[in-house]
Amino acid sequence: MKIDRSEITGQPTQSVAPPLNLSTVLPMSSEGSTPPPKRSSHQPTRFNRDLSWQVATNLFISFKYAATGINYAFQTQRNFRIHVVIGSVAIALGIFLQVGFVEISIITLTIGAVLTMELLNTALESVVDLTVQQSYHDLAKIAKDCAAGAVLISAIVAIAVAGCLLLPPLFTWVQNIR
Numbered sequence: 001m002k003i004d005r006s007e008i009t010g011q012p013t014q015s016v017a018p019p020l021n022l023s024t025v026l027p028m029s030s031e032g033s034t035p036p037p038k039r040s041s042h043q044p045t046r047f048n049r050d051l052s053w054q055v056a057t058n059l060f061i062s063f064k065y066a067a068t069g070i071n072y073a074f075q076t077q078r079n080f081r082i083h084v085v086i087g088s089v090a091i092a093l094g095i096f097l098q099v100g101f102v103e104i105s106i107i108t109l110t111i112g113a114v115l116t117m118e119l120l121n122t123a124l125e126s127v128v129d130l131t132v133q134q135s136y137h138d139l140a141k142i143a144k145d146c147a148a149g150a151v152l153i154s155a156i157v158a159i160a161v162a163g164c165l166l167l168p169p170l171f172t173w174v175q176n177i178r
């Protein structure tokens, strides 16, 4: 279904994204921009990914980039912060209620799935924005909406699982302290 963005935003619609300007995407291809550092000719073949501006050459640097991505999501994505807080509370509650290692593991797995979905959602949003920039595109909308839907489904499942595993012992604990 074709959606006219102007009906929603009141702004003129550009239904097709303009051609991608490679000079904004690939610094290597733009004259005048700072070229990326030259890679050593001694690099093994497995690092020879010519489209990548930079590749991690060891495990420590890979972890550093991963931590940078997680930190970026935490700083910029309100939903990611909410999920971190709720997930931490759920795990702490499970430990407090002594629900058992299996239950804690299941809760942790579902929380991990939500945070992973949030990170993938953030990554996909960035790639879509990089591709279509500030123009409207139906496919960009589908990509972002589906990614947001994946986060929503994982969050609903996590809440359901946490509810099943935490609410019964919580009710028992509340009855015991009365």
Ligand SMILES: Nc1ncnc2c1ncn2[C@@H]1O[C@H](COP(=O)(O)OP(=O)(O)OP(=O)(O)O)[C@@H](O)[C@H]1O
Pocket (backbone or CB within 6 Å): 077, 079, 121, 125, 132, 133, 134, 135, 136, 137, 138, 140, 141, 144, 145, 147, 148
């Ligand atoms: N380029 C685009 N073309 C069409 N629709 C878009 C475009 N960018 C965003 N949208 C629509 O706006 C919604 C919000 O997009 P946005 O990039 O702001 O994500 P967000 O608000 O950060 O989402 P989330 O809360 O999942 O992180 C998308 O789900 C999509 O429906």
